[in-house]
Amino acid sequence: MPTPPIDSAELARFESQADQVAALQQHKQQRFQLWVYVSWVVMFAFLIFAFSGADFTIGPFRITTISLDTEFIMTYWEFIAKGVWLTILLAVLSIALAMVLALLGGLGRLSKFPPAYALATFYISLIRGTPLLLQIIFFFLALPQLGIRLPGLWAGVLALGLNYGAYMTEIMRAGIQSVGVGQREAALAIGMTQPQIMRRVVLPQALRLVIPPIGNQFIAMLKDTSLISVTGFVWELLWRAQKVGRANFRSLEALLIAAVFYWIITIMFSAAQGRLEKYMARGERTI
Amino acid sequence: MSAIVRVEGLNKYFGPLHVLKDIDFEVAPTEVICIIGPSGSGKSTLLRCINFLEQPDFGVIEVGGVRVEAHGRGRAYRHKIHELRLKTGMVFQSFNLFPNMTALGNVIEGPVTVKGMDKAEALELGMHYLEKVGLADKQDEYPSRLSGGQQQRVAIARAMAMEPEVMLFDEPTSALDPELIGEVLGVMQQLVEDGMTMLTVTHEMGFARQFANRILFMDNGRIVEAGPPAQLFDNPKDERTRDFLGAITRLGSHE
Numbered sequence: 305m306p307t308p309p310i311d312s313a314e315l316a317r318f319e320s321q322a323d324q325v326a327a328l329q330q331h332k333q334q335r336f337q338l339w340v341y342v343s344w345v346v347m348f349a350f351l352i353f354a355f356s357g358a359d360f361t362i363g364p365f366r367i368t369t370i371s372l373d374t375e376f377i378m379t380y381w382e383f384i385a386k387g388v389w390l391t392i393l394l395a396v397l398s399i400a401l402a403m404v405l406a407l408l409g410g411l412g413r414l415s416k417f418p419p420a421y422a423l424a425t426f427y428i429s430l431i432r433g434t435p436l437l438l439q440i441i442f443f444f445l446a447l448p449q450l451g452i453r454l455p456g457l458w459a460g461v462l463a464l465g466l467n468y469g470a471y472m473t474e475i476m477r478a479g480i481q482s483v484g485v486g487q488r489e490a491a492l493a494i495g496m497t498q499p500q501i502m503r504r505v506v507l508p509q510a511l512r513l514v515i516p517p518i519g520n521q522f523i524a525m526l527k528d529t530s531l532i533s534v535t536g537f538v539w540e541l542l543w544r545a546q547k548v549g550r551a552n553f554r555s556l557e558a559l560l561i562a563a564v565f566y567w568i569i570t571i572m573f574s575a576a577q578g579r580l581e582k583y584m585a586r587g588e589r590t591i
Numbered sequence: 592m593s594a595i596v597r598v599e600g601l602n603k604y605f606g607p608l609h610v611l612k613d614i615d616f617e618v619a620p621t622e623v624i625c626i627i628g629p630s631g632s633g634k635s636t637l638l639r640c641i642n643f644l645e646q647p648d649f650g651v652i653e654v655g656g657v658r659v660e661a662h663g664r665g666r667a668y669r670h671k672i673h674e675l676r677l678k679t680g681m682v683f684q685s686f687n688l689f690p691n692m693t694a695l696g697n698v699i700e701g702p703v704t705v706k707g708m709d710k711a712e713a714l715e716l717g718m719h720y721l722e723k724v725g726l727a728d729k730q731d732e733y734p735s736r737l738s739g740g741q742q743q744r745v746a747i748a749r750a751m752a753m754e755p756e757v758m759l760f761d762e763p764t765s766a767l768d769p770e771l772i773g774e775v776l777g778v779m780q781q782l783v784e785d786g787m788t789m790l791t792v793t794h795e796m797g798f799a800r801q802f803a804n805r806i807l808f809m810d811n812g813r814i815v816e817a818g819p820p821a822q823l824f825d826n827p828k829d830e831r832t833r834d835f836l837g838a839i840t841r842l843g844s845h846e
Binding site for chain 2: 484486487489490491492493494495496497500504505508509512
């Protein structure tokens with residue numbers, strides 16, 4: 305859609321050329337934003353319409369849309385919604401564990417001490433070499449065979465945390481490596497020891513850099529918590545949706561409800577992530 | 592007077608490259624030494640070997656009575672290097688201030704973290720050195736909000752706050768815009784007047800001529816010629832020194 309320029313009368317209100325250029329630029333940007341919003345609304349309306357149950361004819365065409373069981377939705381949405389907190393709790397605990405493991409893994413990957421390097425690379429290879437779903441089932445089904453019975457939540461956190469920790473190791477390593485060698489030299493020159501340099505100089509700078517990518521991992525993990533539903537031991541969003549869906553032969557409605565909740569959670573955390581990134585980009589400050 | 596810095600038989604290799612060849616020299620307390628020479632001649636490496644930012648391959652370094660051999664292993668050896676670093680302060684070409692700390696935070700980092708000094712005492716000490724470099728009003732600024740000249744002055748205060756016996760300057764003004772060089776040289780001049788022992792790798796021939804007690808001219812990993820500025824600048828004996836000085840005057844450096 306061609307953008308009609310601001311008319312010259314409107315432009316003339318600005319005195320300097322610089323202000324006119326700025327006004328034009330802002331105008332362009334606003335139009336772009338506006339069209340993005342309009343398109344979103346249209347697509348969203350279409351999605352709602354597709355599930356509206358409307359059934360009518362226009363001339364020779366018969367329009368049929370998907371009809372949902374509203375009574376089921378009204379009865380069970382609350383039961384499914386109760387899984388939201390467990391989903392978020394799972395993700396928060398798992399990302400915390402993953403960050404600790406990733407930090408240790410990242411330090412190990414950069415270590416000159418062979419066993420530390422070996423341990424880190426072994427861990428990464430093992431976890432990345434096997435499917436996440438297998439790892440989750442392993443913690444719920446294989447461990448009990450060895451007499452180790454973890455509460456469902458903790459088994460889930462352990463599986464997800466271990467898996468994400470391995471992938472996030474590379475993020476941590478990159479963050480640590482991005483702190484210039486000059487920083488270490490300056491710290492050595494005033495007599496700091498390696499652990500002091502890590503704690504006071506390198507990690508504060510590295511963590512600032514890795515927070516945005518770790519935010520991305522967290523948002524991905526929010527949805528991967530759903531994999532834990534297959535074990536049947538953790539009543540999170542997807543497990544609840546599947547349970548009531550199957551019991552009432554209303555899986556379509558139940559899964560849609562769960563999908564809506566995942567979507568809302570993701571939008572909320574993405575917005576928070578965006579703000580965090582802006583804050584972090586603002587300047588040099590410690591976290 | 593006995594020497595405060597002794598470098599004996601120092602040799603350093605980067606892979607097959609022999610960058611420092613049989614370096615021997617001594618520095619007396621309060622002496623100001625400027626090391627000059629063409630790029631790649633080993634000036635910076637020599638300076639960095641003195642506080643073991645580069646591990647020498649052969650030889651002995653002694654600073655303030657702490658003698659460290661080029662080779663060694665284990666805790667006792669590492670502790671000696673640590674002790675030697677406490678006797679030296681270093682200022683880098685690219686400042687290397689910690690961006691996650693304020694100007695004052697940078698200055699007190701060493702006293703607090705390394706020496707375990709009481710925070711209040713360290714703050715007082717830190718302010719003293721920030722005042723000395725003329726930046727007391729910038730105590731709460733982060734390095735990203737300081738000019739290059741201001742950053743380098745904070746870096747000098749950071750090194751001085753450890754109260755070293757010898758200061759090492761590695762091309763302290765080379766990364767600065769010309770109009771900012773003066774303020775850093777001014778701070779260095781003040782240190783000279785306070786009687787600080789200084790080793791400076793520099794291209795600032797004006798500073799070297801005015802304040803150095805001795806100039807070391809290096810070429811190809813060796814100290815080719817050493818002497819007081821008047822002798823070395825006005826009456827160089829070695830042909831390589833003459834070539835180098837000829838080249839930089841032709842290029843019109845800050846004489």
